Amino acid sequence: MDLLFDLSPDEQEEEDKLRVGKYDEEDCKAAIxxxxxxxxxxxxxxRLCTIRGIRHHYGFAQELRGTMPEFTRALNARDIxxxxxxxxxxxxxxPYCIWYPDVPAEGTLRALVQRYPDMLYxxxxxxxxxxxxxxxxxxxPVPEVHIAEEAGYASMQRGSSGSQQIYQHxxxxxxxxxxxxxxxxxxxxxxxxxxxLNGDTAVYASLTARTKVYGPRDFKNLPFINKDKLIHVAAYNGEIDRYARLRRPHMLKHEWAMVVHGIYHNPIFAKWWSTQIPEHPQDKHEINIRRAINARxxxxxxxxxxxxxxxxxxxxDLIWFPKVADATTYEKLAHRxxxxxxxxxxxxxxxxxxxTWDALLRAAPELFKEQFAHDSSKRGPKLEDPKLWWLxxxxxxxxxMEATASPNxxxxxxxxxxxxxAAEKLDVAHPNSDWWGDYFVASELYLPHRSPIIRLHDPVQPGARDEGPYDGMNCGIGDVDIALFLGDAISKETWKREVLDEGFTTAYLEDVWDMLDTKQSD
Structure with missing residues (x-):
């Protein structure tokens, strides 16, 4: 979520912007x-770096007041x-945000609302x-959900009794x-x-530190949690109600890939998404989503x-996972x-x-009539069985590769x-091949043979690695399920000592079992 202070991005977005376009690095550092x-x-x-500098340094850039609205708002916020x-x-x-990076004194806020009643909220x-x-x-004030979330986070993360009173009220x-x-x-x-409460608040805690996950409070109101993770998981699983309620006005990084996965695995999610984007989209991510809808x-x-x-x-391309269609569907599709x-x-x-395999191969000379006629007119040995021509x-x-992996x-x-x-000629993919179908077979998707890769206390990692060739797209989210169950069995301190301090961010399942065995033997 964008930060609240007058067009200033979060640090990652700011860093991304610094990598592109023409800019003066030293000027930016000085402004910050x-x-x-x-x-x-x-x-x-x-401009963004200047706004950040204004908000964090009282007295800086006073001469910019009145030159641009965003500078004036930042200067006014810093004054308050x-x-x-x-x-x-x-x-x-x-200004919209008057509480970051510093919260005004209570007397200042009382005087502010007396002078500007419209700033009550x-x-x-x-x-x-x-x-x-x-x-x-x-x-x-009227009970307002952003204020409630702000108070809830303040009471939990900083132990503020006053914030707790506001939240409970x-x-x-x-x-x-x-x-x-x-x-x-x-x-x-x-x-x-x-x-x-729906997690749409850029709370103070999110501007200063990473948020923690706490238990749910009730069904209607979203618990204090990193909402981005919930959006990714809901999209990945194709949970329409949850995703539609949580999604933000603009997609998160990797969210479109999670949507593709959800569409492939949930026809109802696919149907819903078919009403959300154009039939013939131009945006590259919407094209990928529409292809997934068509596959489903x-x-x-x-x-x-x-x-x-x-x-x-x-x-x-992928039209047989996670479900195969009826044989007549593939036959009709090939003819159309x-x-x-x-x-x-x-x-x-x-x-x-x-x-159906036999029927399609026998129909190939008619489906590709011109090419078949051209090949038939050439000199040389003729195929005894036209069924084999296309192959x-x-x-x-x-x-x-798919044929050799099949038990039939x-x-x-x-x-x-x-x-x-074929065993020699087709055994290896073309050196320049970037087609996912040259590297995956159905058995690897339906029955994957790999040890789970565990990121214990931050398991939701969209796009962390390839988990399946969804038309060549990376739609993985990480091994969330096992991390959810093991999170209480292995403490953050143990994980830090055994994994993070060793220079790793993940562990294989066998490593986790070793940690549990060591814990039980202590």
Whole structure:
């Protein structure tokens, strides 16, 4: 989530911006440290670093007041946090966040709301951070969910009794509202909506330290937790209700890949997503999502979406995992779109549809009529069985690998009949091949043979490694399930000593068993 202070990004985003575009590194460092103003503000990163410097260093860049609204807001926020009530002539000059990096004194906040009554919820939020329960009760704001989350985190992470009082007071109200919006950095009392705690608050704790996971409090309100992790897990598992409630206005890093995984494994999630993006998208991530939707529809025996004009970029390769379609679906698909002929043949191997395999190979000369006629007109030995024609021309490593892995040798026998030296010719992928199908077979997906790789106390790692060839996409989330169960058995101190201090971030299951055996023998 973006930080709340006037366009300033979090440190990672700021670091990413520093890597691109033209900028003056020394000017940026000086601005962040509050010792120098950049020579130019043509680059956004120069403005962002200046805003950060203003917020962290009282008195810095005063000459920028009035030059740009974002600078004026930052200067006003710094004044308030330093006990000075600034003159703010228009809404553009009013800062949203007035509690980071420093919380104003209680007297300053009381004076601020007396002079600017429209800042009541800004002040109430600052009270939640600082634990000013008496002032909060005097203000008597409508129970607001962002303020509740802010107070809840402050009470748990800093042990603030005042914040706990504010939190309990808000949570005791039968109805709570959303008035603040940390995404748009706005306060709108006139458009308030009934809401529950949903993790949409960039709480003070998240700006200063990593958050911890605590147990749930009730069903309606989201527990204090890293919401990004919940979004990734919900997308990965295809949990529509949870994902739709948790998702942010803009996708997180790797979220689209988690969505692809969820679509492949949950047809209801796929159906829901089919209504969320264009039929023929242009965005690269939406294209990947649409391909996954189309794959799931094929595996669910639905070809109603497919036309001769469906763009090739929207046609999936993986159409047989985690479920195979009916044999007639693959046969119809190959006839409607011959450019998916090889994918359909491979699906027949995975599903052991020998009859459909034979039928498709016999239909190949008609499906590829011009190419077959061209090959037939050439001089040289003729194939006795036209069924083998396509295999002689197009069989490659991925198809051969799938056939040799199948317990039904019918497919391997046909390929050998068409390509007698297939064991040598097709045994290795082409050196320049980047097609996922050359490196994975169905058995590795349905029955993976690998030891779990455990990241014990931070198990949700979207995109951490390849877990399956979802059209070549990395859709892994890490071995979450075992980490959830073992988290109480192995302490963070033990994990740090045995794993992190040894220079690793993960451990194999065998290593974890050794830790447990050592613990039990102590």
């Amino acid at each position: 440290q509050g010792i120098g103003i950049p020579k130019t503000f043509d680059e956004e990163v120069h 946090m330093s006990g000075v009530i600034p003159t703010m002539a228009s809404p553009e000059e009013v 800004h002040v109430a939020r600052a009270c939640a951070v600082a634990g000013y329960a008496t002032l909060y009760m005097e203000l008597d 808000i949570m005791s109200q039968r109805v709570k509202f959303e008035i603040m919006n940390d995404y748009t950095r706005t306060v709108n009392i006139n458009a308030r909506q009934i809401a529950s 529809r094929i595996m669910s025996n639905d070809l109603s979406w497919l036309t001769p004009n469906t763009p090739g970029k929207l046609l999936p 779109r011959p450019d998916m002929f090889e994918e359909c043949l491979r699906a027949c191997i995975v599903a052991r549809y020998t009859y 002689t021309k197009h069989a490659r490593h991925g198809l051969w 040798k019918h497919f391997q026998t046909d390929i050998l009949a068409a390509v007698p030296d």
